Amino acid sequence: MPASSLRRLAGLVIAALALPVGASAIELRDEFRATIEQGVANGRYQSVAIGLLDNGEQSQWLFGAVEPDGAKPTADVAYEIGSTTRCFTGLLLAKALYAGKLRLDDTLGRIFADIRFADPKLAATTVGEIAAHRAGLPAVASNLFPRSVDDPYVAFDAAALDAYLAHAHPDGAGTYRYSELGVALLGQIVARTYRNDYRNLMASEVLVPLALNESGFQALPKLTFPG
DSSP: OOHHHHHTHHHHHHHHHOOOTTSOTTOOOHHHHHHHHHHHHTTSOSEEEEEEEETTEEEEEEEEOSSTTOOOOOTTOOOOOGGGHHHHHHHHHHHHHHTTSOOTTOBHHHHTTTSOOSOHHHHTOBHHHHHTTOSOOOSSOTTOOOSOTTSTTTTOOHHHHHHHHHHOOOOOTTSOOOOHHHHHHHHHHHHHHHTSOHHHHHIIIIITTTTOTTOOSSSOOOOOOOO
């Protein structure tokens, strides 16, 4: 399934979860259903999965197809969660701050001490400024050269991020500017703080404690949950 189609699901899933408190968990509002069915029909969405949890009741709806031959999605199909990953990165950051392993006034220069920054202002940028999207960082890194428009970040690794930090001269610091690059940078900041891989941290610090045993990177990890 194309990643571009998958990434479009997040907004619909979140919207569907925003049902009135009094709504039944076994009902999907007509306007949501109509929007999704129209999107599938005109090709905007390839496949959509919706799950609702209301007062202990669980319901799910599956739309579209997951294969070119028209195979329908099932409850076992894994979807990309797209922007929801930012929430997980926020949890990792909060945990590091609460544990005292990281401070909001810590600078990039301190965290990435092995990098020689061409821009001293960037080196002096703090974690707090990045988290608040006031670091002047662009939406995407200037050295991002996607191999595929369906998954533009697939080849942008830690080395590419380090190279960006070494050469970049972002402007507009202090002014709010939402940055996907900034969110990715926060994930790498936490990974460096723990001297661990982001994937491993996500599994041990977020997915396992929240019992999200069907979430992971690529092949789903075999997670061990506490009693």
